[in-house]
Amino acid sequence: MDEREIGRLLRLLPAAPAEWTLTAQELPFLSAELADILERARGDGGFRDGLRADPDTTLRDHGYDLSPSVMAHLMKLLPEDEPDQS
Amino acid sequence: MRRAVDTEAGEAVISTSLVDRCRRGDRDAWRDLVAEYSRYVYAIIMRGYRLPESDAEDVFQDVFARVFERLETLRDDDALRGWIAQVTRNLCSDHLRRAHPHEELTEATVTDVDDRLADLDDALAVRQALTRLPQGCAEILDRFFCRDESYRTIGGALGIPAGTIASRISRCLDRLRREMAGRDPAAGASGGE
Numbered sequence: 001m002d003e004r005e006i007g008r009l010l011r012l013l014p015a016a017p018a019e020w021t022l023t024a025q026e027l028p029f030l031s032a033e034l035a036d037i038l039e040r041a042r043g044d045g046g047f048r049d050g051l052r053a054d055p056d057t058t059l060r061d062h063g064y065d066l067s068p069s070v071m072a073h074l075m076k077l078l079p080e081d082e083p084d085q086s
Numbered sequence: 087m088r089r090a091v092d093t094e095a096g097e098a099v100i101s102t103s104l105v106d107r108c109r110r111g112d113r114d115a116w117r118d119l120v121a122e123y124s125r126y127v128y129a130i131i132m133r134g135y136r137l138p139e140s141d142a143e144d145v146f147q148d149v150f151a152r153v154f155e156r157l158e159t160l161r162d163d164d165a166l167r168g169w170i171a172q173v174t175r176n177l178c179s180d181h182l183r184r185a186h187p188h189e190e191l192t193e194a195t196v197t198d199v200d201d202r203l204a205d206l207d208d209a210l211a212v213r214q215a216l217t218r219l220p221q222g223c224a225e226i227l228d229r230f231f232c233r234d235e236s237y238r239t240i241g242g243a244l245g246i247p248a249g250t251i252a253s254r255i256s257r258c259l260d261r262l263r264r265e266m267a268g269r270d271p272a273a274g275a276s277g278g279e
Contacts, residue, residue, distance in 0.1 A: 001212075001263065001266070003259055006212060006231065006259065006262065006263075007230075007231040009205070009208055009209040009212040009213075010209070010212055010213065010216065010227070010228070010231045010232050011231060011232055012129060012133065012205060012206060012209035013125040013126060013128075013129050013206070013209045013210065013213050014125065014128070014129070014232070015124070015125055015128075016124040016125060016127070016128035016146065017128075017143075020124070020128070020143055020146050020147070021120060021121065021124045023147060024120045024124065024146065024147055024150035024151075025116060025117045025120045025121070027147065027150070027151060028116060028150075028151065028154040028155075029111075029113060029116075073147065076144070
């Protein structure tokens, strides 16, 4: 394989965004924690509003310690219009 | 993935593979696996299926979540790359069907994807060989080929005279070729460039 072909192939695989990779590395070990947070968000309007307004502080206040990338992923999973069941 | 090691009795045994360690819930192993395949999965999603970046991250996360969940079902650890590619392809196709429910994935589209993915398989083989090189070699090749850095920039960053960069690249390319051919007696012996 000549130099040009090696260079071409190396350029075909750019690094994935670092945040994506970090999240993928952490998520499988946080599934129970995330399910717990989402369950809580569905049933507790105050918690849900707090998450939307200031996820970092809200999660920390409730004893969760998530990395920024996982937190960003969590926010995407947050229910939009779940009724408050509390 | 598996590595044969010799015991004192001269028997070859299979060392614990990365996949086995992932199955046992070893976080470090899972980090390594994601690091090894993240470029590949990203490239299939972005280059193979050309998903928009806004959708791509969800598919990327779904791929690794599914791989983690279903590692138990992988019968042959050596088939990991192909299996990850298939999981990624399935999830990309599912995504496209959901996003465009009234459009069929045509045979031409699938063939295009196949062609692009064949290239990515070769690219992964080169990338994996690169990661097995001594750090200095891997870095100099990455900077030159992937980041398009000049000799001067590389020399400045690595504290190496710019005039020696070309010859170092040439030596490292030779090592890379040997690594890809599966015979690199020098690799690991000298500790790298």
